[in-house]
């Protein structure tokens with residue numbers, strides 16, 4: 001593979017600049033690149049040749065001719081390299097191979113509970129990754145980064161899960177260090193709700209700067225994108241809205257030790273418990289969804305009330321963050337409009353008009369792919385960054 005050595009590229013930063021311009025996929029001519037970067041035409045020509053040799057950019061169909069010979073255009077070559085996207089869930093793990101636009105080339109979901117522990121889960125993940133890269137027709141050397149989502153809090157700077165409640169054996173486990181013993185590329189780890197926010201944006205809202213993704217399942221949490229950036233907060237737990245107290249939940253105990261948490265009244269298991277108390281048989285969130293789909297009035301009312309409870313917390317979030325999109329996902333979002341109707345009812349009534357004038361509260365478009373797409377985007381964002389350019393070039 002051609003490397004970007006200092007000898008071949010005395011002004012190597014020019015190549016990085018060009019690549020940062022071209023990574024958005026929009027084709028540009030040499031003249032446009034010269035204008036945008038302020039680099040000399042001769043430098044542009046040399047850097048374009050260099051990036052083409054590395055396979056990172058490619059010529060694309062020319063712009064409409066303005067008479068004479070039309071100028072050649074160049075854009076990111078999305079298939080230049082691949083990344084691995086991994087969504088480790090409570091009961092299943094999904095592994096996907098993606099190109100640099102985030103398009104899924106190969107994907108496999110296996111029954112692999114996170115509670116089996118990090119060595120068992122990651123060993124299987126590495127095996128699956130090797131098989132999928134081969135099935136996608138790529139060489140493992142074209143793999144440039146791995147993004148991994150886990151169902152628990154992660155310390156962003158180290159990629160280590162911290163006190164994850166449903167991940168026995170994972171506390172402070174060095175996930176990047178372990179994976180890199182087998183696949184020597186950058187490994188990015190984040191919690192599942194954060195990567196779902198990235199996946200949702202990439203799938204349905206690519207130009208949106210302010211988006212909240214709310215996962216409603218066994219637990220409730222949010223991933224927050226503000227000013228175009230994922231917000232992790234000081235310790236990586238920004239968006240952990242499940243344990244905010246809601247008015248209706250005053251004496252309902254929560255597994256966190258407090259009472260009245262949002263999660264204790266509006267999660268899938270909490271709705272099922274409330275229905276059981278009314279004599280309606282429901283063991284878990286799946287049963288609640290089946291009851292709603294079957295037209296049970298009790299279940300529909302319970303889900304709508306859960307939506308209102310979630311809306312109560314989101315009203316505070318709207319005041320604080322002023323998002324333009326709130327997307328609801330997670331397994332309970334499958335109940336459809338009843339949950340969202342409850343959220344809208346409260347958020348639109350209780351927020352200031354300007355904050356909700358252009359606020360869309362919608363079902364997740366990425367749905368069950370949100371996490372795996374987001375894990376891939378985490379990896380893609382890293383490898384396309386100026387800091388990582390040299391590893392990409394090498």
Ligand SMILES: [Zn+2]
Nearest residue numbers: 243254256261
């Ligand atoms: Zn709680």
